[in-house]
Amino acid sequence: MAATTTENILKETMQRYEEDASDDKSFEELGVDARLIRALLKKGIDKPTPIQRVAIPLILEGKDVVARAKTGSGKTFAYLLPMLQKLFANVDRKKQAPNAFVLVPTRELCQQVYIEVVSLIELCRVQLKVAQLNSNMQASDLRAALTGPPDILISTPACLAKCLFDGVLQPASINATLETLILDEADLLLSYGYENDIKSFTPHVPRSCQCLLMSATSSTDVDKLKKLILHNPFILTLPEVGNNKDDVIPKNVQQFWISCPANDKLLYTLAVLKLELVQKKVLIFTNDIDMSFRLKLFLEKFGIKSAVLNAELPQNSRLHILEEFNAGLFDYLIATDVSQSKEKDEAPKEGKGSRKSRKHKLKLDSEFGVVRGIDFKNVFTVINFDMPRSVAGYVHRIGRTGRAYSSGASISLVSTDEMETLEEVKAFVGDDENKGSNTIVEFPFLTKNAVESLRYRAEVIYHFLFSFTLEEKTCKQP
Template sequence: MAKEIELDEEQSFEDIGLDPRLIRALTKKGLQTPTPIQRVAIPLILEGKDVVARAKTGSGKTFAYLLPLLHKLFSGLDSGSGSNSSNVSGPTAFVLVPTRELSQQVYSEVMSLIELCRVQLKVAQLTSSMSNTELKQALSGPPDVLVSTPACVYKCLSGGLLQPKAIQESLSMLILDEADLLLSYGYEDDLRAFTAHVPRRCQCLLMSATSSDDVEKLKKLILHNPYILTLPEEDGGKDEIVPSSVDQYWISCEAQDKFLYIVALLKLDLVQKKVLLFTNTIDMGFRLKLFLEKFSIKAAVLNAELPQNSRLHIIEEFNAGLFDYLIAIDDGKTITKEQEAAGKDAEVKKSKKQRKQKLDAEFGVVRGIDFKNVYTVINFQMPPTAAGYIHRIGRTGRASNTGASVSLVSPDEMEVFEELKSTLAEHRSGEGDFIAPFPLLTKNAVESLRYRAEDQQRSVTGINVREARAQDIRNEILNSEKLTAHFRANNPRDLDLLKHDKILSKKEPPSHLRDVPEYLLDATTQEASKIVKLARAAMGNGKPSQYPSRKKRFKKNKDPLKAISTKGFKQRNKMRGKGSKKE
């Protein structure tokens, strides 16, 4: 059943009928009025209806299902039928998501609301890295809300940690977030095994950014006469798949010149910070990081090789504004069925050496991760599909904020680019270029940097890349495992000393490459840089950051590893010294 969303700007959370405790929690979070998808979805969910909600990134889909879920759980606690009741044998609600990063975000949002409401509810998060003992402990109670990927739920079912009878007796709400990605991430068998035990009375919700065949398949699998909610365009035009608040640009260049163009964009201050740079492979991501280090541009690399704790901390530091450049590896998991079949055939042909490395199958950066205040997305390498491009661009211009994207397109990527232009043309509204040539970078400005860029590009060899990857993994494993207890237990502020944008190259960047001399800048480039800086100041980027720098918070800037290892010796020596003075 399709339902037209009526936009009522006057409506508040009180008008929707939410629990007063939730309203107070939202007020503390600075949220006064619901978004369009929340205004329509929340009343339907409170009525017990099955709902399929399709809305763009940043539209408030997460709170559209979390708020009514918590409202119902609060009501159950008040009536004595909640998790404390003796007849509850399993989780009351499941929230299934495609990636561990999104799982962590949903878990954090639920916990923050519960803490603000001061209500006793148990929320558990399952990850594939947890041992059977840890999984059993998380499922004990049982939890009111279980946040997980489908693979972890299947692991618990097959291992006897989660009983089908408990699910059938206790499950009252099932939520599939980013439903259009769940099947493309390979969770179909896991979902089928789980949904076979979902009782018919269970309320089911599908939250998605796009409509696809996978969403239709999931609707038939678990929903019963659902309400279909789709956000209309505010301007009454076509359904734009990229927000109108995002300015899209492209630069035509040879593949080997991409490093030249990226250093020109960043060193000449022609794009707004913060910047998210996408590459298609881990090797290219580290090659780009090492190259940028030559010009004193520090960046972190977010990829599936890193431990989960490190990935989450990288995202937190980037969102907090502790560094401006993040290189994200997008391996193109959101693919068509034909591409998936072709990929499987190619996998069979890989050598044992190529198959040896295993990456985290539950990792994804294109969708789900809540990157905050990203002003510019740069496609250093074009994604293989138009859908991949759209999902990347969705990291900026969120919640009606402005943003920009710049794509570096080489001749061998023109086929993908033409497909992209056709896809955007079908969904655009109004006149004008929907993806235009980048206007601020002149040919003279690029050529003035060619000698320096090509010289440093040659110095980044394959051996450097392999060493950098290995060093980064060693650093992050140490940070993730050995220091977790230290930071969380007694020294949480020391966690800020873990810099994920540390320089990996052994040599310091040459001093003459740190700044671009004025004689290399033409008048057009200088004027363009001034425009970008003025716009940055107008948006607040020119003001002092609300987050104090590491130097202000940690004047001595001690290495936490050294501090841990030498702390006991220093105290002992200090006591000995005092003793000798007294004597």
């Protein structure tokens, strides 16, 4: 009986907040601190997004929240604003450990969240300290960063587990001090292999701690985290207002697909770019690191300047490439989505497989993720050179364009082996219920004759480039 009553209360509460979210409320009406509102205005943000209108009042009331909304919908500020407001209330409090933890799946997302937090704090002129940690830091550096201690800690779960293992953070201090725990991109945390790291940490989270899970998709991993992390009985799932599937991919993003043989994907990519059939900037996703280098070398022979972004590159190189891409020094970026690669699933377990496979795996940065957590500026077109292996992977990739309600487009090159994935994506975004809304259609601007006109030269270039090993031909990043 008690469980039923609680469920009814949650449903009524959720309905009330969703009704409020449909209203065009201001940040002030949501109860946001005046200092934060002024900071937002300086950033050019004058009104909340739908997910912010739903989530902010709930978080300010101290409720545990699971917020699901599409990429680019404003989830980061949906949790940062109430988190900071809570800390503003008692800046001079004594503490043994940070009051707020923000855990994210990738190092790049750590950097992005850190920049946003520091910017808001500086604009509000409040004395709060923020620490950003990563697993490559030595124990001495971790201790130095946590001296104080800081008010906010931004990290990956692996780094937090390392801090506990090395004694940099004390479980008792966390239990006595932690007030807010945020898991951003919650649907990726377990898929990135952080489950054991999270489990090592959760026993030390006090029951009074407010826990927030932010996600772009619903998944069994999010459900698992809810059971593992959340203590407060008010657990509310907050889909974007309307709760329609076509909201997951913005209606302002046109989605296309091209049928092509697997061994002609280089040719078709060349045709689309060389004939200028898509608008720049262009983000191209591959599932394989070697193929990303091949594509880069191939396009360069036709005067198309690009760069690659993958987990084999050191973080400083990745940041440099991203800065140049965002600054417009080149218009084409080839990103490898290792989470969608067959090699990830087929990688040998410890003690098994070839030495070569294990060596290759060690090169990859486990805290790097290109699908989310990287702030790509002004990307208009996303090209799936390889189809992702799941609908969720497709949604995350397309979320790199059409951000903040700007227009965008996507093109997926689909081989015979990938048709099943395409059908799954079509069913998700264009089923009967959503007919006439956001669907995927064949790309109408590339003709067979246009492709064939480039075939002879493309094949000559391909054989010239790749008659040698890839390692002999791979050049440095621009």
